[in-house]
Each structure stands twice: as structure tokens, then as C-alpha cells.
Amino acid sequence: MTDSMLFFIKAVFLGLIEGITEFLPISSTAHLLLVGDWIGFDSGNAKVFEVVIQFGSILAVMWVFRSRLWQLVHGTFTGVRSEVLFTRNLIIAFLPAAVIxxxxxxxxxxxxxHPIVFVVTLIAGGLIMLWVERKPHFAKNASNETAASEHVSARTLEEISWRQALAVGFAQCLAMVPGTSRSGATIISGMLAGIHRKTAxxxxxxxxxxxxxxxxxxDLYKNGVGISPDVSVAIIVGFIAAFLSALLVVRALLTFISRYTYRPFAWYRIALGLVVLLWLWRSGAM
Structure with a gap:
């Protein structure tokens, strides 16, 4: 097997990892960088590969929600109040991360x-998720339905307030730190702000x-000119792999959270953080 073929196989593998982890609250960035280092994948210092294939996952969720997305766009331009407010909330939530x-x-x-950053954020994020899921109003049993009803003020996307959207937006800024998880930060902050788990x-x-x-x-504007032909092809195959794997994960996650909590993902984060910590210690990187 040639080096080029092996390079592209690694790109496909990382694309699958990206698609599987992007929308789970376990940090796709941590998985891409840790697994990429483990298999010896080098896409260059700019890390454009990791960012661009993430957009493959985003296109997957756009496809899954294509009907709702069209409803949002059409309703916003035709002045449907609920859709205009939803668009406003998305802009409010987007701006903090864009500016910061x-x-x-x-x-x-x-x-x-600094790999130790991944250890701290993975474990801390897992502990926070466990703490949130232990709160009575997030419990998945009938005895806590009253508490849940009192806490949750937004059960649909249209019911989210601008304050809740802003809280989610500032939480998204935390996801800039490697290992935090963009989806984890925004979902958990949304739940704390009073948004129903599935709606968040x-x-x-x-x-x-x-x-x-x-x-x-x-990233393409800043670093796209310096991308080599091999990396360009790797980006394409990784992008496709991320798109296809994310299609499956998005639907599966929505089904999962309608029945269960996020606790399994919290324990996974803690376990992964401890594994990385052990690896750093054994390798003398600490």
C-alpha cells in the first residue's frame, strides 16, 4: 500500500470519527486530534482539514432538517412571527462566538x-453533565414531572426566548477551548436555561x-491557498465520510434523548479524559 493511499484511508477514518462525534456531547475536536495523533495523520499546521470536514457533518444535519430549515427561511422572509423570532434567536446565539x-x-x-487541556475539559465537562442530569427537573421519571414542568419554559423551538438564546450563545464560546464540545456546551446550557432536552x-x-x-x-480564507493537492483530496474524502456518518448519528441521537439522559456520554467523557491522562503520564508528556 502506497503512502498516498494510506493517507487517504486515514482521512476517511477521521471523517467517520468526525461525523460520529460532532453532535454527541463528547467533543469531536478532541477525538479528531487525539485519534489523528494516534494514527499519525498530518494535514499540516493550519488544521484546515479538521475544520472543513466538520462542515460535512453540518450539511448532514441540514439535510435531516431540510423541511424545517426551508420553513424557517420561507417564514422569515414572508414575515411569519414565530419564524422571525426563531431566526432572531439564532442570530443572538451566534454573535457571541463570532465576536469573541x-x-x-x-x-x-x-x-x-497542550494535551492536558483535553484532559481537564473532558473530565470537567463530564462532571458538569452528571451534575445537571441529577437535578430533579431533568429526571426521566413520572415523579418529577411537576418539577420539570415548572422549570422548562420552552418545549419547542418557537418558544425559546432571546435570553435563553443568548445564554446558549455565550456557552458556545466555551466550546472554543479544545475538548469542551460545542454540542455539549450548547445543549447543557440550554437545559439549564429552561429549554426542554430534545428542543435544546x-x-x-x-x-x-x-x-x-x-x-x-x-479557515479556508486564511489558510486555503497553502493547501497541497494531497490534503485537498483528503479533505474531500473526509468531508464525504463525515457527511454520511453524521446522517446516521443525528437521527439516532434524537431517538436516544427522547428516552434517556446524557449520563452515558458524561461517563464516557470522564473515562476518555482519564485514559488521555494515563497516556500523557506513561509517555512522559506531563
């Missing part, structure tokens, strides 16, 4: 070179669309 990200992107990228997940999906489109466009 533009101001801090240089410093944030420096964190990608769907809002996170919709918010990912402008966020990742902006991130992809920015």
Missing part, C-alpha cells in the same frame, strides 16, 4: 498544542449551521 472567536482565535489555537438539542443543531459555516469560510 474573532478576537481570541490566535490564543485559542495555542491551546491545541435541536436548537444546538440549528446553531451549528451558521457557526461551522463561518468557521469553515474563515
Amino acid at each position: 472567536g474573532a478576537l481570541t482565535i490566535k490564543y485559542i489555537k495555542m491551546l491545541f498544542h 438539542t435541536e436548537f444546538s443543531f440549528f446553531l451549528a449551521m451558521p457557526t461551522m459555516l463561518a468557521a469553515t469560510a474563515y
Whole structure:
């Protein structure tokens, strides 16, 4: 097997990893960088590969929600109040990350070179998720239905307030730190703000669309000129793999959260963080 063929196989593998992890609250960035390092995949210092294939996952969620997305666009331009308010909330939630990200992107990228950051964010994120899911109003049993009803003020996307959207937007800024998880930060913050678990997940999906489109466009603008032909092909195959795998995960996640909590993902984050910590210690990187 030639080096080029092996390089493309690794790109497909990482594309599958991206599609599987992007919408799960376990940090796709952590998985891409850790697995990429493990298999010896080098796409260059700019990390354009990792960012662009993430947009493949976003296109997958756009396809899954294509009917609702068309309803949103059409309703906004025709003045349907509920759709106009939904669009307003997406803009409100998008702006904090856009502004803060533009101001801090240089410093944030420096964190990608420190694996211990992944350990801290993975474990801390898992502990926060466990803490949130232990609250009575998030419990999945009948005895807590009253508490849940009192806490949850938005059971549909149209019922989300601008304050709740802003809270989710600021939480999305935390996801700039490697290992935090964009979906995890936005979903959990939405639940804490009073948005129903399934609705918070769907809002996170919709918010990912402008966020990742902006991130992809920015990285291509800043680093696209220097991409080699091999990396360009790797991006394409990784993009396709991410799109196809994300199609399956999005539908499966929505089914899962309608029946269960996010606790399994919290324990997975903690376990992964401990594994990375052990690896750093064994390799003398600490």
C-alpha cells in the first residue's frame, strides 16, 4: 500500500470519527486530534482539514432538517412571527462566538498544542453533565414531572426566548477551548436555561449551521491557498465520510434523548479524559 493511499484511508477514518462525534456531547475536536495523533495523520499546521470536514457533518444535519430549515427561511422572509423570532434567536446565539472567536482565535489555537487541556475539559465537562442530569427537573421519571414542568419554559423551538438564546450563545464560546464540545456546551446550557432536552438539542443543531459555516469560510480564507493537492483530496474524502456518518448519528441521537439522559456520554467523557491522562503520564508528556 502506497503512502498516498494510506493517507487517504486515514482521512476517511477521521471523517467517520468526525461525523460520529460532532453532535454527541463528547467533543469531536478532541477525538479528531487525539485519534489523528494516534494514527499519525498530518494535514499540516493550519488544521484546515479538521475544520472543513466538520462542515460535512453540518450539511448532514441540514439535510435531516431540510423541511424545517426551508420553513424557517420561507417564514422569515414572508414575515411569519414565530419564524422571525426563531431566526432572531439564532442570530443572538451566534454573535457571541463570532465576536469573541474573532478576537481570541490566535490564543485559542495555542491551546491545541497542550494535551492536558483535553484532559481537564473532558473530565470537567463530564462532571458538569452528571451534575445537571441529577437535578430533579431533568429526571426521566413520572415523579418529577411537576418539577420539570415548572422549570422548562420552552418545549419547542418557537418558544425559546432571546435570553435563553443568548445564554446558549455565550456557552458556545466555551466550546472554543479544545475538548469542551460545542454540542455539549450548547445543549447543557440550554437545559439549564429552561429549554426542554430534545428542543435544546435541536436548537444546538440549528446553531451549528451558521457557526461551522463561518468557521469553515474563515479557515479556508486564511489558510486555503497553502493547501497541497494531497490534503485537498483528503479533505474531500473526509468531508464525504463525515457527511454520511453524521446522517446516521443525528437521527439516532434524537431517538436516544427522547428516552434517556446524557449520563452515558458524561461517563464516557470522564473515562476518555482519564485514559488521555494515563497516556500523557506513561509517555512522559506531563
